[in-house]
Amino acid sequence: MEKSAIYHQPCSSYAYPYDKETMHIKVRSKKDDIQSVVFIYGDPYENIKVDGEYQWVSHRAEMKKSATTNFHDYWFIAIKPEYRRLQYAFVLTDSNGESVFYGDRDFLPNDQVTFSVPDNFFKFPYIHEIDLFKTPEWVKSTVWYQIFPERFDNGDPDRSPENVLPWGSKDPDRDDFFGGDIQGIINRLDYLKDLGISGIYLNPIFKSPTNHKYDTLDYYTIDPHFGDKETFRTLVQEAHKRGIRIMLDAVFNHIGSKSKQWQDVIENEQKSVYKDWFHIHSFPVRDGENGNFDGKPSLSFDAFGFTTTMPKLNTANSEVQNYLLDIATYWIREFDIDGWRLDVANEVDHAFWKKFHQAVLKEKEDLYIVGEIWHNAWNWLQGDEFHSVMNYPLTKSIINFFIEDKIDSSQLISSLNGHFMKYSRNVNEAAFNLLDSHDTARILTLAKGDAQKVKQALAFLFAQTGSPCIYYGTEVGLDGGNDPLCRKCMIWDEEKQDLDMLQFTKKLIKLRNDYHSILSQGSLDWLETNDSSKKVLHFSRELGNQSLIFIFNHGDKEASVSLKEDHSYTDIWNSKEIETKKIDVPAQGFTVLKTKS
Amino acid sequence: MEKSAIYHQPCSSYAYPYDKETMHIKVRSKKDDIQSVVFIYGDPYENIKVDGEYQWVSHRAEMKKSATTNFHDYWFIAIKPEYRRLQYAFVLTDSNGESVFYGDRDFLPNDQVTFSVPDNFFKFPYIHEIDLFKTPEWVKSTVWYQIFPERFDNGDPDRSPENVLPWGSKDPDRDDFFGGDIQGIINRLDYLKDLGISGIYLNPIFKSPTNHKYDTLDYYTIDPHFGDKETFRTLVQEAHKRGIRIMLDAVFNHIGSKSKQWQDVIENEQKSVYKDWFHIHSFPVRDGENGNFDGKPSLSFDAFGFTTTMPKLNTANSEVQNYLLDIATYWIREFDIDGWRLDVANEVDHAFWKKFHQAVLKEKEDLYIVGEIWHNAWNWLQGDEFHSVMNYPLTKSIINFFIEDKIDSSQLISSLNGHFMKYSRNVNEAAFNLLDSHDTARILTLAKGDAQKVKQALAFLFAQTGSPCIYYGTEVGLDGGNDPLCRKCMIWDEEKQDLDMLQFTKKLIKLRNDYHSILSQGSLDWLETNDSSKKVLHFSRELGNQSLIFIFNHGDKEASVSLKEDHSYTDIWNSKEIETKKIDVPAQGFTVLKTKS
């Protein structure tokens, strides 16, 4: 038995309350090393007298091997502790019949002496509803659509920057303006409703000199090239009328160098009232002086990266905290927005995000909070900071398999399983899942224009736990490499739109909307493919007695996949009954089956 | 290479800021499997142009194997990131020369392709001083003394319960009273000062019908058998004059059934204004009705265990929160106490403890917070709840080796290393270390009266990182089995005191006080013993260029231990110079050396 690989951490994603009465417990072992895991559990205080001595009342249950990665098996059980307290341990047995007890004091002999000592067991001391990881219920059934406002539609040509370029007249350079605005989004709400999406994530819309507006000049003002407060109010109201929610982008890690606060520091240096709003190591902070050259590590103040136009805010300063928290609640209070996406969220302190969480949820209890974090974000996802992060690790796995053919099906499964196992189920159910964004090359470009690959990747994304997001234009075949090329103007000319992709996207969104419960909350089980090329994926999503079967054939020839004998199936993607217990999926194709009860 | 055993978790006790500029990084591998670990790191945004392409500026450093357990090696490095941001990964090489890259996307080939992708690296995004785990500086140099007030000294015979028993006249039963009080403690402050301790942890002193007072009746009143507010104020003032700090016991998980709040619920049931202060499943809640029999799982309300006299408080209720937070700050504000020990801390919700942390530290910024948690408490030790927990896992390891001879030296080292590795260094430095308490049998009784074993165990406890605590009476040979026997009256009759133990304890406390910096903050390295019986321990504690060497011989015959050749040594325990590079330690003995610079 490879004991060095066995891992459990109490009070973590390995042992957490899924709801106010259910505990989820996981333990990890070396792949293929352990044959069975028995879960020993009970209330820490429940004892009965046996032959004059008190004995702990314990129960036993088999754990299920629920996920496997390249190196590990994950064992799972869900338990409802009768008195809300849980004392537990694992008995792991390998194929040679060796058994060990694994608990809070590590490995011990699997015997009565071990069992008689309460300290040998792990504890989940008490399930407190107030400590649950709670996410807004609406998020799970939402399909998101991300809009980069400057490039979606120019609905108000009078509100455009001076040097505005004709819509779509060229590929964007870093400093180009094309005149997109909020009125443009309002004008297209019916289009979006028809597409089927139910949430819009907007890149920044507050006053700023750039087209991307990540260098905010004034957080209380809508950028005049985008509209004004009334335009924005109309957008939220009209979106809500159509059942579409609005999430804004909060850039709180740094402010724009053109803001009054930074300008005051430039001018008044040590004497500025805003001096402590930043992390300044020496004055002056003016561009081109004292080491302050854009992109150079010699900056005399902390910035986003080494970008002189984005000085970092000191979020430990209570004036800054009050300022940002007022902004965060202002746009909820006055305009009824539904979510905040937090830019560079990982570089802002946890203490601030905890205050942010409390403040915004007090204003609107089902507001959604998504942090921009590209790496393992477990520490921000403990229930008191974010509901979710931009799920880029999922993005990367999907691209590696479907788009760039860098990994095979077993590697894809391993990386997805490993990724989902990092978090609690509550986190995964509210994940913000995406294939691309304003910060990455577009999926169609990564696929070198192969629309079929894009369709497979999109369909796979939509089949995962969490809420999928479509980056504007993907549905009509918009392409583009890394920033600034991924921010091209939306294609509104039907002749230039990929109408096949549009129909496909609508169909996919409808599928997601029709089966949102099972797709957001159902379990995922990987099934047998008998595919030696490792290009075929076969998995089920199950909730209650409902289940969907997904089959993706990423290979070059038709794949034939066996279905479980004890069910009958309908192909809901192609709207036909399945007569046999086998299904043929064409090369680069996929399908979705529903089991009949 | 056993990849399944390799473990690192970003933003955890494996990667944390030790202070505002220093990161501590650990990675775990299978014992004896890995030969070297190279730490690759840099600022995530620092790139230089090489041949027209941007390349990340990275650095390399060897990690040190800093601890070994039965199954794992732990590799460590401390790094000061120049721009407060850290991007990092590990290159692990085994004895066959196989090398792998280990980062945020798990294992990858150790090649340039891997290095060129920032997402392959772990991140510590930014060191925020506000998020540091901060502990009161004074704790590290404190030697604690725990007093169970009813049994320490009867300083005011007029303030004693009616049926008070003559001091020490019998072994205590559960319901006995012996008349101990706060005046008794005041009278003995000079004794304690002379002993050398610098902090008193008092078991509960608020009004309650029992001798242990864990069933509080009124948190605003000193128990009248113990004294009144003026007596308590005098105690704090007189202790402070002598450089002794006072920590009280906060019993916030539950309240006493005789409290006005619970009595009101008994009487008024659903109509009680205190109904939501508890977790009540059905009425009535009166003893002997509706399943409410002491010790039975059929209770119709949540309690401490199944104890009817200790109904659990609903700390998610804001009225309860305000009530308890006012109590927590009242005793600081009005009486200047220095610490709170939190009873049954693990069963109270995290949200409450975060509020508690903020409230009490706002009142007194260097107040010490110690939770009663017997198991792995990592989740309460993230910097925003407790500074420490009662370090019972350390207790158990010491007892297993020194007192009960259940484990050998290698098992002791493994369990200590494993335990310390669970937490950050900041946590370990402020740990509340103890051998026994009101909740366990006394150490002398566990040692079956063998005072020499007790001396070894105490000396070893005092040599560890963290603050040691002596349970009242240990210094004079007080014994006693499990509760209630561990709560015997203090021995004040010198003829009955173990005066040799008293001298020993004073000497040991003096050693700790003389070398508090090195003992609380120095590193600990286990050294060679050449002892096949596995009864000898040899370790150094080092800080800066100072170091102490401890040698414990728990065997039955003299042990001879070789010292490093490149130093000369003074035996500071026995006050003699060491002339050779070898030292002989008698059976069941120990000594402490100081290296001469």
Ligand SMILES: [Ca+2]
């Ligand atoms: Ca416009």
Ligand SMILES: [Ca+2]
């Ligand atoms: Ca008395």
